[in-house]
Amino acid sequence: MRTLIWLIGIFALAVGVAMVAGLNDGYVLLVAPPWRVQLSLNLLVVIVVVGFALAYALIRIISRTLQLPGRVAQWRERRRRARAGRALNDSINALFEGRFSQSLKSASRAYETGEGSSMAALIAARAAHALQDEPRYREWLEHAAEHGAQGEVARLMTEAELAIEARRFDEAAAKLATLRAGGNRHIAMLRLEAQVASALGRWEELVQTVRQLRKHKALTDEQAAPMLRRGHVERMRELAGDGDALAAYWKDIPSVELQDRGLIERVLPLLAAVGRGELARKQVERLLDERWDSGLARQYAYCAATEGDVRACLQKAESWLPQQSRDAGLLYALGQLCLNAQLWGKAQSYLEASVQHGATVDAHLALAHLLEKLERTDAAQGQYRAAAEMVAGKQKTAVALLPA
Structure with missing residues (x-):
């Protein structure tokens, strides 16, 4: 349809031009002594139009001819970039597929073309590291560093990540410090910093x-809890022996992190060792009131630091007893509290009940010490033997689980 419209238009224009030319009787006289040329006006118009067209075509041909070397150079550059791009893509694809030798070769070709040289060098470095080719790994890192600020963040992140894989944590820490000094603080970097801090024992860090990772939703509460627990426990172990510092650290822990029962179980003995177990008493009672936990209840005796604390804890623990009368952990804690209160008879009853409902090495030993104090040597020896048998049984189980 469009072609038909164009044809109709061209024919109409031709008819119009023919009609105008037929009505035009004008002429043009050109005088260049001693010559005189007389032309019809229509012919002159045709000559001018055709001459302009020929001149324009000639100029275009000359221009294109002069531009030909530049166009050839541009075509070659485009082809070079296309080959480099394919080589770079091939190297990335091979790296993710685990074909590290092929990735190294493709990255080398991409680097030689100069297209994406910094990225090609980093991919080659990763491939060489995966091949455990340390000389080439270092060589490609040097090539990546030659490009200065271009890709510097990517290079430092790569060096830090690969240093962590090789367990060179001090080197990784230095690279991350450089990134941090440059104002970088993204999630991937924070993940690497967490690994380095854990490996180097920088617990507060x-x-x-x-x-920060949890704040940015890079870690769920379930993922963050074990890492926070380890950081808090190890830091408090470093502060063990300094009651004031330990208490100050405990008070700085946010309440949401104190919901971790595993954390409470591990730090209670540390607090009790410096006589500050009462700091955790309300938190332990709150957690046990919310949901019963026999392991946490077993640690409850650590919350009593003074005689007044012992009485208060004993009263609270006995209030749980009607609902948890067969809980070995609670019975053990009651036995320990009665020992602290010098209630020997009740302590013996609770410890014997704890052994009956869930024997543990600690319960057997606590009962043995009490029986010795009560000068019941034979009975105490029986408890010592029971504890030793339990330890031996655990050792045999552990040996049996070792790989052949």
Whole structure:
């Protein structure tokens, strides 16, 4: 349809031009002594139009001819870039597929073309590292560093990540410090910092980093809890022996992190060792009131630091007893509290009940010490033997689980 419209238009224009030319009787006289040329006006118009067209075509041909070397160079550059792009894509694809030798070769070709040289060098470095080719790994890192600011963040992140894989944590820490000094603080970097802090025992740094990851939703509460627990426990172990520092650290832990029962179980003995177990008493009672936990209840005796604490804890623990009368952990804690209160008869009853409903090495030993104090040596020896048998049984089980 469009072609038909164009044909109709061209024919109409031709008819119009023919009609105008037929009505035009004008002429043009050109004088260049001693010559005189007389032309019809219509012919002159045709000559001018055709001459303009020929001149324009000639100029275009000359221009294109002069531009030909540049166009050939551009075509070659486009082809070079296309080959480099394919080589770079092939190297990335091979790296993710685990074909590290092929990835290294493709990255080398991409680097030689100069297209994406910094990225090609980093891919080659990763492939060489995966091949455990340390000389080439270092060589490609040097090539990546030659490009200065171009890809510097990617290079430092790559070096830090690969250093962590090789367990060179000090080197990784130095690279991450450089990134941090440059104002970088993204999630991938925070993940690496958490690994480095954990490996180097920088527990406060680990806790702060995990909190930031959780804030940015890079870690769920379930994922963050074990890391926070380890950071808090190890830091408090470092502070063990300094009651004031330990208490100050405990008070700085946010309440949401104190919902971790595993954390409470591990730090209660540390607090009790410096006589500050009462700091955790209300938290332990709150957690046990919310949901019963025999393991946490077993630690409850650590919350009693003074005689007044012992009486208060004993009263609270006995209030749980009607609902948890067969819980070995609670019975053990009651036995320990009665020992602290010098209620020997009740302590013996609770410890014997704990052994009956769920024997543990600690319960047998606590009962044995009490029986010795009560000068019941034979009975105490029986408890010592029971504890030794339990330890031996656990050792045999552990040996049996070792791989052949």
